[in-house]
Amino acid sequence: MTHPAIGDAFGEMIRDAYAVHLGVGRRPLAGGRYPRPVIEVIERDDGLINGALAGHYLTEPDEWRTFDHRAVRLARGRVLDIGVGAGRIAIELQSRGVAVTGLDTSAGAIEVARDRGLRDTVLTTVDEFSRATVRYDTFLMLGNNLGLLEGPERAPVFLAALARLAAPGARIIAQGTDPYGTTDPLHVAYHESNRARGRLGGQLRLRLRYRELASDWFDYLNCSVSELEALVAGTPWRLKSIDDKDHPYYVAVMELIE
Amino acid sequence: MTHPAIGDAFGEMIRDAYAVHLGVGRRPLAGGRYPRPVIEVIERDDGLINGALAGHYLTEPDEWRTFDHRAVRLARGRVLDIGVGAGRIAIELQSRGVAVTGLDTSAGAIEVARDRGLRDTVLTTVDEFSRATVRYDTFLMLGNNLGLLEGPERAPVFLAALARLAAPGARIIAQGTDPYGTTDPLHVAYHESNRARGRLGGQLRLRLRYRELASDWFDYLNCSVSELEALVAGTPWRLKSIDDKDHPYYVAVMELIE
Numbered sequence: 001m002t003h004p005a006i007g008d009a010f011g012e013m014i015r016d017a018y019a020v021h022l023g024v025g026r027r028p029l030a031g032g033r034y035p036r037p038v039i040e041v042i043e044r045d046d047g048l049i050n051g052a053l054a055g056h057y058l059t060e061p062d063e064w065r066t067f068d069h070r071a072v073r074l075a076r077g078r079v080l081d082i083g084v085g086a087g088r089i090a091i092e093l094q095s096r097g098v099a100v101t102g103l104d105t106s107a108g109a110i111e112v113a114r115d116r117g118l119r120d121t122v123l124t125t126v127d128e129f130s131r132a133t134v135r136y137d138t139f140l141m142l143g144n145n146l147g148l149l150e151g152p153e154r155a156p157v158f159l160a161a162l163a164r165l166a167a168p169g170a171r172i173i174a175q176g177t178d179p180y181g182t183t184d185p186l187h188v189a190y191h192e193s194n195r196a197r198g199r200l201g202g203q204l205r206l207r208l209r210y211r212e213l214a215s216d217w218f219d220y221l222n223c224s225v226s227e228l229e230a231l232v233a234g235t236p237w238r239l240k241s242i243d244d245k246d247h248p249y250y251v252a253v254m255e256l257i258e
Numbered sequence: 259m260t261h262p263a264i265g266d267a268f269g270e271m272i273r274d275a276y277a278v279h280l281g282v283g284r285r286p287l288a289g290g291r292y293p294r295p296v297i298e299v300i301e302r303d304d305g306l307i308n309g310a311l312a313g314h315y316l317t318e319p320d321e322w323r324t325f326d327h328r329a330v331r332l333a334r335g336r337v338l339d340i341g342v343g344a345g346r347i348a349i350e351l352q353s354r355g356v357a358v359t360g361l362d363t364s365a366g367a368i369e370v371a372r373d374r375g376l377r378d379t380v381l382t383t384v385d386e387f388s389r390a391t392v393r394y395d396t397f398l399m400l401g402n403n404l405g406l407l408e409g410p411e412r413a414p415v416f417l418a419a420l421a422r423l424a425a426p427g428a429r430i431i432a433q434g435t436d437p438y439g440t441t442d443p444l445h446v447a448y449h450e451s452n453r454a455r456g457r458l459g460g461q462l463r464l465r466l467r468y469r470e471l472a473s474d475w476f477d478y479l480n481c482s483v484s485e486l487e488a489l490v491a492g493t494p495w496r497l498k499s500i501d502d503k504d505h506p507y508y509v510a511v512m513e514l515i516e
Contacts, residue, residue: 001475004305004307005305033504049262049468051298051299052297177289211306249289249291
């Protein structure tokens with residue numbers, strides 16, 4: 001078969017999900033006639049594939065999970081929403097009068113977030129953006145975006161970039177998932193094979209696919225709290241608290257070491 | 259990456275969709291906690307990938323599209339439901355007192371259809387089953403299963419097998435899709451590339467993926483009514499009528515030539 005083209009699969013998916021949400025514009029229709037939901041397809045490097053409804057990127061606060069609300073309440077001062085997507089969290093903060101910047105590497109996602117009213121956006125990586133002179137009090141990594149730590153190699157680099165962007169007393173509020181409670185043999189075997197390769201068990205190697213497009217393969221980390229502690233050690237951040245009322249999901253707060 | 263294992267991807271998907279439908283048993287949960295819908299992932303050989311909610315295989319008659327109802331009303335006598343899946347159509351016919359057999363090549367699908375109460379099932383191909391001595395008055399190929407004609411090579415072989423199973427006056431009632439109304443450049447280019455390879459434009463080369471499993475690659479035909487007429491010519495069947503009130507979907511009735 002032909003391989004999918006590499007491109008902004010996430011952005012194209014968000015654009016389509018937004019069009020379906022609005023009910024106007026070019027949007028996926030079965031047979032050009034029946035609306036079809038937009039599906040996010042994620043492939044893992046062991047051949048696993050999963051689909052999920054993309055509409056969750058466009059949910060309103062009353063549809064959020066409770067840990068999102070608890071996480072958002074911890075935001076203070078200037079906020080950088082990392083991996084802002086369609087702006088679900090940032091738009092709500094903006095409406096509450098919070099000074100929030102949305103960062104994403106997906107042009108399509110930023111376009112949708114702006115169209116939905118998010119005023120301050122940056123289309124770049126955290127690394128590039130960390131050369132800017134702006135400083136933030138809160139870094140938000142919700143929607144499981146603690147995963148952006150990727151693994152032991154990337155985490156200290158990523159956390160150092162955030163430290164360069166950090167005002168004194170800054171905090172990172174990140175939602176993660178502990179993957180090790182599963183009994184699914186497929187996931188258990190994947191964790192074991194990861195460890196055999198010197199990776200963290202939940203260091204997922206993924207790519208996103210949407211229609212003819214695929215993202216590049218990337219690492220995305222689901223880790224336990226103790227693994228997170230080890231990743232944060234030696235960086236300019238310290239793990240301050242964990243809210244795991246919704247185990248296996250948790251909200252981690254890290255604060256800048258003065 | 260590791261390639262997915264070849265297996266009964268359709269059956270595993272149907273099993274999971276059924277568990278979600280019932281709300282009991284092993285079923286997909288995000289983080290072992292939140293129910294997640296079962297998604298059917300279909301890859302096309304040009305790299306296109308699409309997801310759809312698998313729940314449609316388990317819909318009740320009041321959720322069906324209108325053409326399904328019109329098609330079912332044409333059934334008479336002994337019925338063979340080809341590609342019975344989870345039994346959506348066959349179970350309804352059985353409840354109306356129709357003598358119906360459900361045929362599928364997926365063990366998982368047959369298991370679910372039987373669990374849902376379908377009494378007469380066969381787990382085999384049409385080709386194998388055509389050695390049986392049983393005869394049918396109606397062959398149902400709904401849920402777009404006109405696609406099982408595959409293309410110009412397979413269609414006459416498939417239709418000959420049905421003729422061997424046909425009682426005098428038998429009819430095939432098949433729902434298809436005319437793919438050529440689309441303006442989507444991705445599909446238009448695919449149709450052109452198919453024709454350049456000597457295939458029908460809508461002769462899709464697909465595989466189904468579910469979790470770690472993939473089906474083998476198979477041809478599945480979306481064709482226009484005039485293409486269907488050409489495929490049926492020279493077989494033991496004649497195209498009797500087309501109901502295209504729901505264009506691009508249509509219901510074709512073919513009858514056995516006496």
